[in-house]
Amino acid sequence: MKKRYVGVLSAVLAASMALTGCAGNSNSSGGSNASGGQSQPAPGNSGGGTTEGGLIKIATQSPLSGSNSAVGDAIKTGAGYALEKRKEEFKALGFDLQLFPQDDQGDPKIGVSNAEMLISDPDVYGVVGHYNTGVAIPSSVKYEEGKLVMVSPANTGVKLTEEGKKTVHRICARDDAQGPKAALYAKNTLGVKTAYIIHDKTAYGQGLSDQVKLQFEKDGVQILGFEGITQGEKDYSAVLNQVTVKNPDIIFFGGLYPEGGILIKQAREKGFKGYFMGGDGLDSSDMIKIAGDAVEGVVFTSVAGDVTQTEEGKKWAEEYKKATSKPLETYSVYGFDSMNVILNGVLEAVKANGGKKPTREQVLDAVHKTKDFQGQFTKVTFDEKGDNTNADVFIYKYDKDKSIFVGKAE
The missing domain is CATH 3.40.50.2300 (Response regulator)
Incomplete structure (x- = not known):
């Protein structure tokens, strides 16, 4: 958006x-x-x-x-x-x-x-x-x-x-579409070989992270860690200290922008130089306010596309x-x-x-x-379960003051 x-x-x-x-x-x-x-x-x-x-x-x-x-x-x-x-x-x-x-x-x-x-x-x-x-x-x-x-x-x-x-x-x-496409983009476009996955222990965050993990494992991306954090906390040093020691190519965060903004900001402060990626939970202008300059370069998938492309x-x-x-x-x-x-x-x-x-x-x-x-x-078009058969997944990337639409995830 x-x-x-x-x-x-x-x-x-x-x-x-x-x-x-x-x-x-x-x-x-x-x-x-x-x-x-x-x-x-x-x-x-x-x-x-x-x-x-x-x-x-x-x-x-x-x-x-x-x-x-x-x-x-x-x-x-x-x-x-x-x-x-x-x-x-x-x-x-x-x-x-x-x-x-x-x-x-x-x-x-x-x-x-x-x-x-x-x-x-x-x-x-x-x-x-x-x-x-x-x-x-x-x-x-x-x-x-x-x-x-x-x-x-x-x-x-x-x-x-x-x-x-x-x-x-x-x-x-659904996340069984979003998660695999996020993992494929990370491997095929960003070129990552190692990943550390963090989630917020919610039905959404852990569910999405599970799907990303499965696809990474299928594609040979090494999982260096899979950890949960608690929503609402302000200091994630415990998990980020492990991340900096293991130095993965990418941190994937399954969760929402209030925690995502804090995580990337603190990760950069600790010297993490790799990619930071999340799902549609990072899709908010408040992500920029929370992360500050650290938001630049953050990649996320979203199940919502950019209407202004036409x-x-x-x-x-x-x-x-x-x-x-x-x-x-x-x-x-x-x-x-x-x-x-x-x-x-x-x-x-x-x-x-x-x-x-x-x-x-x-x-x-x-x-x-x-x-x-x-x-x-x-x-x-709804199928018998109530899912939309036409739903897509999209890729975005943050610069310092806005998110940029990259394209449809393949």
């Missing part, structure tokens, strides 16, 4: 959301003005099905506070922009669209609590989320109970779509920035496309229901049947 700076939510979008009753609360309950006190709809008729017109809420779940809020807010803003652009379309059919953003804080317990609230609200018809796979997996159990469709713009953990849940979908690639995409990016008063983050586009996948499903379900408010099951069925939908960036 291009210069990924984090700003405040646009006055235009925020005002519009306020007028339509949107709740962007960041408390642990996920929005105190939600209709969370209502009982859960009966499974056979969840979310309406008999009334003409009415309220339709689409939720987002992402970290809107805490260390991962930069990307979390980008997902929310992109989804909100998509919804705003389609309000008139739904209004003409008698429906009031509302964005219902929830702050999962990157915490599984809060994500689950929010999910319980969402499935209890019969006006909620879908969820765009999450950012953290470790939050998405337990939350998806609740979505399955409530027959509430989820479309993720960012979750790459393999396990998410391997548990047989009908409600779970994602438009991005003229049409550049035009859309300018329109997006004007509407939201903030620069484009890569996952803003994926939030945008994920929301449109859900809204297309709602629209199809309304038509199938004779113009009346559909059930959640009808929306779920329509979303699951998504085929060859061309979003602003992504093309989406």
Whole structure:
């Protein structure tokens, strides 16, 4: 993605959301003005099905506070922009669209609590989320109970779509695609022969690192270490002292940018001269703020591509920035496309229901049947598991003040 700076939510979008009753609360309950006190709809008729017109809420779940809020807010803003652009379309059919953003804080317990609230609200018809796979997996159990469709713009953990849940979908690639392609790029393009792998012990970070390790071993790259660190710590000398002694060609980090930024900064301070690489967890403008000058040369794979690589995409990016008063983050586009996948499903379900408010099951069925939908960036066709058969992996490299799109990973 291009210069990924984090700003405040646009006055235009925020005002519009306020007028339509949107709740962007960041408390642990996920929005105190939600209709969370209502009982859960009966499974056979969840979310309406008999009334003409009415309220339709689409939720987002992402970290809107805490260390991962930069990307979390980008997902929310992109989804909100998509919804705003389609309000008139739904209004003409008698429906009031509302964005219902929830702050999962990157915490599984809060994500689950929010999910319980969402499935209890019969006006909620879908969820765009999450950012953290470790939050998405337990939350998806609740979505399955409530027959509430989820479309993720960012979750790459393999396990998410391997548990047989009908409600779970994602438009991005999985780690069993991202990990091998990262390892192949490191070996074939960077020419590494030895590697030290560090992960953050999360479902995402360790899962991605496991995939990288398998590919490195298959290709004959020697693994000099495979260690876990604790999220939130500020001093990683213990593991980095081992790295400097073994002096690998590359450090691969499976984790997110708050820890990734600290790791590369401290590694350089200790004299490490080799490559530093990570996955899509390093895909944030905050990586630059945290790592400082040490960010230069950091390579990462991402499951999110750069929309500005085409003229049409550049035009859309300018329109997006004007509407939201903030620069484009890569996952803003994926939030945008994920929301449109859900809204297309709602629209199809309304038509199938004779113009009346559909059930959640009808929306779920329509979303699951998504085929060859061309979003602003992504093309989406879901397989039986809910994975996007068109998902790709991309390579980026940081210079001192921005990330540079290198190309599609092969």
